[in-house]
Amino acid sequence: MSRTDKLARSYNPPVGLLIITTCAALCGCIPALYIMYRGLSAIGNTYAPNLTLLMTLVMNTLSFGVLAALIAGILGTLHAIIIERTDIIFPNIWRFLVCTPFVIPPYVSALCLLALLRPHGLFEKWLVAQGLSSYGALPFDAIFGVTGSSIVIGICLSPYVFFPVSAALRQGSGHFMEMAKQNGVPFWRRQLHITLPHLAPAIGGGMLLVLLYALADFGVPALLRLPTFSTTIYSRFAGDVDRGGAALLSLPLMAITVILLLVQDKLFGHGVIQSARAWAPQRLVRLERFATSTYLILGMTILLSVGTPLSMLLYWLVSPVSPAEQASFVPYGQLLFIMVQTVAYAILNASIIVIVAFVCARTLRRAGTLGYILSRTAQIGYALPGIVVALSVVLVSTRLLPVAVIGVVPLGIALFIRFVPQAIQGIDVALMQIAPTLEDAGRSMGQNVYQVLRRVIVPLSSPGIQTTWALVFLGIIKELPATLILRPAGFDTLAVRIWMPTSDGFTAAAALPALLLVLCAVIPFSLIFRTQSNVAETVKQPM
Amino acid sequence: MRYRLMYFLLSSILVASCGFAAPVNQASVEEKTTRSLVTLPADTTLIVYSGRSEALIKPVVDAFMAENPSITVLLKAGKDSELAAAILEEQANPQADVFITTNMLTTIALAKKSVLSAHEVPGIREIPERYQSKDKMWTPITLRARVIMYNTNLVSADQAPKSFEDLADPKWKGKIAAANSTNGSMQAHIATLIAVSGTRGAARFLEGLVANETTFFGGHTDVRKAVGAGEFAIGIVNHYYYELQRHEPTDNAVAVVYSGQEEGESGLIVNATAAAIIKNSPHPEAAKKFLDFLFETKTQRQFAELNYEYPIVPKISLAPDVRPIVDSQIISTPFEEIAGHVAEAAQLMGSAGVP
Structure with a gap:
């Protein structure tokens, strides 16, 4: 094991890379600058948020984010270890199933869960009808607030942890474990001292993404009645259109993001690299007497995370609707067109984002302090509420872009700001797993930087890159707040088509677009699975 | 290969479900115009x-x-x-x-x-x-009129509140749902109250709601659904939310109260x-x-x-x-005058403890 950064910083990166990273960093700065600009000009003529409110918001937001990240971290790691390291039957099917929550937008999950489990909801009504309970006897209101919100986000985003951990487990070599075993180290201590440190960057990186997502999310806490920074910032735009106040409230959120990114670097920044020579296959753990409980754990989480929302959506699709709701249905032809449009736009944007993120991730650890600062700056936008990102892009694009190119470009920029951080994160983890010695070897054999990139770096990190692309694609097709504000008039995505009727409380009209969205998500899924299944082969090749 | 089959199965289920749902939505689709949202620019x-x-x-x-x-x-x-x-x-x-x-x-x-x-x-x-x-x-x-809607399974017509002032009655403790201070209609409601019955009157109304442990939601859709489901007995909404809930296929046992309609009262808030x-x-x-x-x-x-x-x-x-509704039963303050009280309304809701 060795530290990547010291070894890797020996080359000067090409100027092109630095220029691209600088552009990405400039885009990442747009919301931050907007917040400063609007916030500073608002000081003195907006209502100062009172201290108690501020403290409540900090407490709510942090406990929600941390709890969601913990749930996702535990679930994702558990799933990955069970599927990759035990003799479970049909690992591929399980792998598919534990990832499916990711294709269901968290706000749809929250909506379904709410209809089912709210006080006087479907479940309580059923219990009362069966004479098993009476209204108010069971604490159904526990679904509101931090508990419900973090469970929904934690479950829906657990694939953020599952993907990298599972990839790390597949790429991981068994030879340390073999050595430890031969030296008589007991099973659990081997896991604690070898497996866990090896997985730490993957788990940490994934949990960080979940935490940042939770900080910025609006839909879930709003539905589940939890006031967070994000929901409060959104509501600041209501009525009085207080942009300055909203901007001021975004400042603490931005500070939290920066701190988290720095902490993450301190904790996991160095990565653990595999020795390229001593690869040995992993032994699978026999489940034996734990088999039943293992299948039960997997089955329960899948039932809760996918079974519930999907069956609620199907139930809404076939249940009778009010006349007002009838008017909210979109003709099938138009819906199909919107679906194609959503997919095409997401493919385009995800590709651009992943290419730029690859450049940034390379610059991050290979271009000294400047590269580090630039790449990290590009990531600031991740935890900011979509509305702040969107409005900052509106302000900049209407001033700087010529009218002719406006169209879908501002939306593209906003999606870039929102998703490039996550892409950099994913690709960085993939790159960290490649031993710098391989690159050195390539260089010493007379290959230039691009040849090494093409023949060593890209092939070795391609599973990570493809998974990242798929995750960004999924993120884009689910994205709502920025899309809602920035889409050109007449341009629709499925997420917008879900939001429109649900904001009026019409769940049946939202069910079909939601199911179509799930269908779209199957496309990148097939990509993830293809690459995930090939990971082992890629690494197993003798070097 | 195995998961290819899974996709096929999953997509077939989805496609089948769409087909199954078709008869339900057919009517609305036929009524809809075929003109797409995205058309080429004419003149x-x-x-x-x-x-x-x-x-x-x-x-x-x-x-x-x-x-x-x-x-x-x-x-x-x-x-x-x-x-x-x-x-x-x-x-x-x-x-x-x-x-x-x-x-x-x-x-x-x-x-x-x-x-x-x-x-x-x-x-x-x-x-x-x-x-x-x-x-x-x-x-x-x-x-749009500001009204009180109530769940008729929980409240009978003769027990129902007659006006917004009645909501301060302790018998409604924990039974009221309303929109929170960030909702535009709620802000307009309070700003109108300030214009009609002064800061004192508006403050009294808000303090009554808070003392009765009213639950404040982000929007009125939540309020109408919660009242329709019976989670709350009473909701403060715009009148069409009551109409929407009344026309729902389930949870539709709701009735409405138009406040301030008696002789000498200030009139309906719109x-x-x-x-x-x-x-x-x-x-x-x-x-x-x-x-x-x-x-x-x-x-x-x-x-x-x-x-x-x-x-x-x-x-x-x-x-x-x-x-x-008749013109004479609607509050007489001009809209642009009401707008002048919005800042005060926000402050009032803050100090009364409305989230």
Whole structure:
């Protein structure tokens, strides 16, 4: 094991890379600058948020984010270890199933869960009808607030942890474990001292993404009645259109993001690299007497995370609707067109984002302090509420872009700001797993930087890159707040088509677009699975 | 290979479910126009930002395009306040021609920031002056009444509150749902109370709600669903939320109370939806035509039928069973005066402890 950064910083990166990273960093700065600009000009003529409110918001937001990240971290790691390291039957099917929550937008999950489990909801009504309970006897209101919100986000985003951990487990070599075993180290201590440190960057990186997502999310806490920074910032735009106040409230959120990114670097920044020579296959753990409980754990989480929302959506699709709701249905032809449009736009944007993120991730650890600062700056936008990102892009694009190119470009920029951080994160983890010695070897054999990139770096990190692309694609097709504000008039995505009727409380009209969205998500899924299944082969090749 | 099969199965299930659902939605699909949202620009393309839900404005837009084949309307529906914020940020290079809002306070705020352009629609003089913009910066379209809705399984008609003041009665402790202080209609409600019964009166109403442990939601859809489901006995909403809940296939045991209707009382609290033309808009002429169209009798009737609203133009028939309102029973304070109390309303809600 060795530290990547010291070894890797020996080359000067090409100027092109630095220029691209600088552009990405400039885009990442747009919301931050907007917040400063609007916030500073608002000081003195907006209502100062009172201290108690501020403290409540900090407490709510942090406990929600941390709890969601913990749930996702535990679930994702558990799933990955069970599927990759035990003799479970049909690992591929399980792998598919534990990832499916990711294709269901968290706000749809929250909506379904709410209809089912709210006080006087479907479940309580059923219990009362069966004479098993009476209204108010069971604490159904526990679904509101931090508990419900973090469970929904934690479950829906657990694939953020599952993907990298599972990839790390597949790429991981068994030879340390073999050595430890031969030296008589007991099973659990081997896991604690070898497996866990090896997985730490993957788990940490994934949990960080979940935490940042939770900080910025609006839909879930709003539905589940939890006031967070994000929901409060959104509501600041209501009525009085207080942009300055909203901007001021975004400042603490931005500070939290920066701190988290720095902490993450301190904790996991160095990565653990595999020795390229001593690869040995992993032994699978026999489940034996734990088999039943293992299948039960997997089955329960899948039932809760996918079974519930999907069956609620199907139930809404076939249940009778009010006349007002009838008017909210979109003709099938138009819906199909919107679906194609959503997919095409997401493919385009995800590709651009992943290419730029690859450049940034390379610059991050290979271009000294400047590269580090630039790449990290590009990531600031991740935890900011979509509305702040969107409005900052509106302000900049209407001033700087010529009218002719406006169209879908501002939306593209906003999606870039929102998703490039996550892409950099994913690709960085993939790159960290490649031993710098391989690159050195390539260089010493007379290959230039691009040849090494093409023949060593890209092939070795391609599973990570493809998974990242798929995750960004999924993120884009689910994205709502920025899309809602920035889409050109007449341009629709499925997420917008879900939001429109649900904001009026019409769940049946939202069910079909939601199911179509799930269908779209199957496309990148097939990509993830293809690459995930090939990971082992890629690494197993003798070097 | 195994998971390929899984995808196939999953997609087949989804496709099958769509087909299964088809008969349910058939009627609405046939009623819908076949004209797609994304059409090639004809002579003029009018951009409309709408805070009204798409379903509540699209039919009107379609009728307008049928009447004016040279104009294509592109609609961007979203949240009132977010679209307003976008309009403010676009000031340097306006993208929209027309803004339709569900809350006249939003247009009044935009007018103050001088991003709107004046236009007088024909017939505006026939409506009471208190609903109008003095400098014609915005045009009121429909009225919405603030009402109390209650669940008839939990509250009988004779026990029901008669007015907003009755909600301070301790017997409603823990049984009331309302929208929170960030909701536009709630802000307008409190601002109106300040105008009508002074700061003291408005504060008393809010303190009553807080003392009764009222639950405050982000929006009225949550309120109507919670009251319909029986989670709360009473909800403070705009009247069409009551109508929407009443027409739901389930959870529809609800009734309504119009407050302040007795002799000598201050009258019904109302809010207006409104439309305005954006200053320096790319297509001002088409925008004016569109605003005029919104004020025409047939369009006003369409608004009444789409969402149980009260047309601003007098003597237009309402949707079936919607309770008629008379001008004399509505509060007499001009809208633009109410807008002057919004800041105080926000402060009042803050100090009363309304989230």
